[in-house]
Amino acid sequence: MNEVPSELDLMAYADGELDAAGQERVRQYLATRPEGGRKVEAFKKLQQAGRRVMSDVAVPAGLLDRIAELDEPAPRPIWRIGYLRAIAAVLIVALGTFLVVRNAPTPVVQGSPLVTAQFVSSASKVHINCARDAEHFAAGFPRKVQELPGSLQTYLGHSAKCPDLSDLGYRFNGCGPCRIPGGKTAHLLYQSTQGKGPISLFVQADEGQLPLEDHKVYLARDAVDGTEMIVWRGHGVVYYLVGENDEQLATAAREMGVKVRI
Amino acid sequence: MAMGSKEFRDLVMAELPSVYRMAYHWTLNGPDADDLVQETYLRALKAEASFRLGESGVRPWLLRILHNAFLTRVKRAKLEPVATGIAEEMAEQKDGAGELAGQALADLDWEQVDERLKRAIQDLPLAYRTVFLLSSIEGMKYREIAEIQEMPIGTVMSRLFRARTMLLEQLSDLAGEMGLHKSAPADESGR
Numbered sequence: 001m002n003e004v005p006s007e008l009d010l011m012a013y014a015d016g017e018l019d020a021a022g023q024e025r026v027r028q029y030l031a032t033r034p035e036g037g038r039k040v041e042a043f044k045k046l047q048q049a050g051r052r053v054m055s056d057v058a059v060p061a062g063l064l065d066r067i068a069e070l071d072e073p074a075p076r077p078i079w080r081i082g083y084l085r086a087i088a089a090v091l092i093v094a095l096g097t098f099l100v101v102r103n104a105p106t107p108v109v110q111g112s113p114l115v116t117a118q119f120v121s122s123a124s125k126v127h128i129n130c131a132r133d134a135e136h137f138a139a140g141f142p143r144k145v146q147e148l149p150g151s152l153q154t155y156l157g158h159s160a161k162c163p164d165l166s167d168l169g170y171r172f173n174g175c176g177p178c179r180i181p182g183g184k185t186a187h188l189l190y191q192s193t194q195g196k197g198p199i200s201l202f203v204q205a206d207e208g209q210l211p212l213e214d215h216k217v218y219l220a221r222d223a224v225d226g227t228e229m230i231v232w233r234g235h236g237v238v239y240y241l242v243g244e245n246d247e248q249l250a251t252a253a254r255e256m257g258v259k260v261r262i
Numbered sequence: 263m264a265m266g267s268k269e270f271r272d273l274v275m276a277e278l279p280s281v282y283r284m285a286y287h288w289t290l291n292g293p294d295a296d297d298l299v300q301e302t303y304l305r306a307l308k309a310e311a312s313f314r315l316g317e318s319g320v321r322p323w324l325l326r327i328l329h330n331a332f333l334t335r336v337k338r339a340k341l342e343p344v345a346t347g348i349a350e351e352m353a354e355q356k357d358g359a360g361e362l363a364g365q366a367l368a369d370l371d372w373e374q375v376d377e378r379l380k381r382a383i384q385d386l387p388l389a390y391r392t393v394f395l396l397s398s399i400e401g402m403k404y405r406e407i408a409e410i411q412e413m414p415i416g417t418v419m420s421r422l423f424r425a426r427t428m429l430l431e432q433l434s435d436l437a438g439e440m441g442l443h444k445s446a447p448a449d450e451s452g453r
Contacts, residue, residue, distance in 0.1 A: 008423055011422065053379050067300060070300065191309075191311055196312075
């Protein structure tokens with residue numbers, strides 16, 4: 001034979017990962033090199049022994065039920081603006097308030113009472129359920145994100161930014177009417193093309209439902225499922241970005257011209 | 263291939279033993295594994311719309327979610343550093359180590375090394391433990407492991423080789439210490 005197989009080739013041979021030519025090359029080598037055969041045998045035995053000693057892990061009782069509960073339908077939204085404001089005063093869970101900047105990042109201001117756990121949890125459930133309901137996005141909004149601003153102007157009474165996140169690995173999946181706390185909402189959904197969780201962008205007309213300060217961005221997290229939310233206001237609308245990774249959300253916000261430092 | 267929600271749910275739930283097993287071996291801790299698996303399924307159920315059933319089934323997709331969730335936790339908790347480029351180079355340079363181990367272990371009685379092997383696997387650095395477990399226990403192909411870990415196949419191979427070399431070296435030491443070799447036929451006939 002012309003070429004001596006490497007150790008990695010022998011391992012791949014033991015694992016059945018070589019193509020026909022590679023297998024033949026190794027077979028020829030092994031025919032005259034018994035030490036190579038012992039090595040291949042050791043790889044196989046180790047593989048089998050590893051499976052034998054590490055496979056006896058049983059799923060704990062109750063885990064199946066706990067996972068089944070994860071997928072229960074979300075309760076019907078019961079939010080009203082006044083109710084939201086009332087609980088905002090007592091349920092403080094926002095992890096931090098991030099000063100947004102138009103030109104340069106500024107220091108983080110910690111602790112915001114504005115975004116409650118229930119608010120984030122509610123948005124999180126809508127985020128999940130809408131992502132699984134294809135009909136939600138068949139309500140007459142354009143299917144192309146570039147054509148969306150005009151429709152939102154009609155629907156919300158305000159123009160809104162509708163980002164194209166394809167460069168970040170998120171495909172625009174559609175827009176539908178939604179109900180998260182605060183009133184009439186447009187829900188834009190982006191699905192990951194890389195197996196990550198979806199990103200939702202909720203857009204509402206700004207009617208003072210949350211006492212958000214101009215030029216600030218608020219970050220909150222659902223303590224139960226870890227869903228992250230970034231909230232800010234601008235030009236008559238309130239934006240809520242919801243997903244499972246604060247860095248991805250911050251990147252998405254930057255795509256919309258909002259500079260967020262996390 | 264499109265599928266309904268119930269079909270999707272049945273598919274992912276059928277993989278629970280595999281997902282839990284990997285979570286357990288990564289976290290080395292039952293409650294943490296339980297928590298990690300719940301997080302994984304929550305993420306998976308959220309991402310149902312993005313799943314497309316291919317020839318590998320749902321398991322690599324689920325394990326990738328599990329792996330990402332686990333790495334996020336590791337990163338946050340700074341539990342254990344992942345292998346660096348230097349470690350990869352070392353793996354390549356130590357190719358010759360397998361030769362010694364392979365020869366010494368040729369007639370090792372593998373049935374007697376279970377506990378030692380288990381500990382040795384658990385003691386592997388995370389990056390090596392991961393590829394070994396995915397390959398050995400879950401029977402994943404190199405290509406599937408590369409997808410789960412989002413790395414080149416060459417890196418998977420070098421890590422897997424390094425993991426096996428480390429394990430074989432430990433078992434080789436054990437064989438030397440305890441004489442854990444199969445009895446030769448000549449010995450048996452001589453009794």
